[in-house]
Amino acid sequence: MAADRVEHDADGASGRSSTLDGLDDALLGGPRTLTLRDLAEQVGIDLDLVRLYWQTLGLPHPAADEVVFTQQDAEAVRRWADLQREHGVDRRTAISLTRALGHTSDRLALWQVEALVEDLSRRHQLDDTSARLLVLDRLADIAPLLESQLVHSWRRQLAAIAGRLSAEFAHQRDERPDPTALPLARAVGFADMVSFTRRTAGLGSTDLSEFVQRFESVARDVVTDAGGRVVKTIGDAVLFVADDVETGAMVALGLARVLGGELDVEREKEAGGLAEGARGVTPVRVGFVWGRVLSRFGDVFGPSVNLAARLTDIADPSSVLTDGSTAALLADDRRFRAVQQPTRDLAGIGPIAPVLLSEA
Template sequence: MNYPRGVPEDPASTVAEIDAVLLGGERTYSAHDLASRAGIGVELVLGFWSTLGLPHPDPDDAFYTEADAEAVDRAASLTRAHGLDLRTVLTVTRALGHTSDRLALWQVEALVEDMSSRYELDDTTARLLVLDRLADLAPVLEAQLVHSYRRQLAAIAGRYAAEFAEMGDPGPDRTMLPLARAVGFADMVSFTRRTAGLGSTDLSQFVQRFEAAARDVVTAVGGRVVKTIGDAVLFVADDPATGAAVALGLADALGRELDVDSARASGGLAEGARGVTPVRVGMVWGRVLSRFGDVFGPTVNLAARLTDIAEPSSVLTDTVTARALADDPRFVLTPGTPHELQGLGLVTPVELRAAE
């Protein structure tokens, strides 16, 4: 097969080179070796590997590198030197595995799309070209990851300091969910119909535009994206007014940002996807539990249910949040007809609009 210059004809040898660059040397250790070195049981080594989301071979196989051994040593030190419970160590490791798996796939797929578009390559050739260049790109991507991670940790520390430093010991009710947050969903209207018939490139660009536009709006106003789920985004904010501003910004901006007629980059989207693609938004203020990079609780469920009954390009909230926003002249709040919401009972939705 004739590949363009720079595309490897022997992917197996390229993978071996990538292993040498990324994995910190040759695979010379077995799971038993790592366990002996770290002073832990082999079942903990295999458990560590499983929580990273990676397959592991027979415990006697020489599969692991020096960098793997150091990672197991660090995990063991979290219990020995820092006193963390073993379950906590596994949770932290699972978070790393889950997030880095998605991050690596996201970035590699973005590189594939770039190669495919820039060099007008078919998908297979583009992936082989990325494979060839991955070892050179990896150090830059790694440095950016570390920088971003440290910045995110510092941002969380800053939020905690601002929110809790002056509280003292108020004697909180331990049955109450710990964090007061504005929580909201923005859900794309008729996503399935609008994207029916799209090819992989157009669908990728469409979803990427939605995620990028949503994140830009949320962070610009002062909120934070918890996660995106294809055609929906879940966000939080630290006070009701910021949550309201994020919700209104999403309802206003996303339809224009996702005008897919103007988004066509390579010869046309499906007929059903043309025109402005609005979102429905539900946003409420309440208490949540933050775990596993996600948020949970009745407040989250209520925001999701309000999103389901909102009109396109509109924002719904509840009466509790409406009272919290009532004295803010930037917002107009209009109570609607009570609705029976699944699992929540009778709820009076309140339409949230920006003041003229």
């Protein structure tokens, strides 16, 4: 489609009063005909519980008699109630499960919409407003494809978690774990981009988006290729875990090596724009340790997580720091070389003698 035709369509989309009604039919399964009170009556639970569900999902909760819900909403509330009534899930856990859905799907939907806006803007040379209006116009047609990908991805991820749990714990059914210890033994590490503020100063939205996306994409590829898993990315940093110390070391060293090239933003812009230059990489500082962690809310917690973060703070660019106990676990592996460093005082942790880890 020609750019002028796309712009015309986008302008037209803003003037059609049926756009949102059509989206409701496509995304919400029909028109909004129910109130909060109607949902409570249909499902057979207290009005306050319906409010709690909607609030936990992270969506605005209207007045009790405002007509904003659909039959699909009623079914969602019923399934939430059935988790508790038929499957014995307690209220606290049901809230946690719903909060996970709300937090993840909110970010996912925003990520996907913004990616579509960038795609249309780039392909058809549209300004941001026209691209957003065109996404709105096309969303009903695209949504089923995104939904099917979401369900497939979720099922594969759940199957992968089940496989890991079975491999790690099936042989421990008759063992008595230490109730005072954190439950999971994991390699955990951070990779933090060097000079993020300087490298991104003055970038426009497209260039900044491509810069951050490139960092996250390369980091995720390195982590997964080495056998680890990304817990989360935080703009200029990535948190990863691995099920054994050797894999954790390979992930950490891979991140330091692959993300080791300098990306000079000003030079790349002068040479023809960052859109091309953003396909480069940028150095990171990496800290990683082996220890026990608590896994909750899609994140990991524990002293080893804090230590890995502090080691990242003092690491040199494109280097990996670990602690003495982790280095000792790798001592017999000829793939790695460990060099003791001077003792440092780490905030919130105290004095520690870090170890510089490298490939032999």
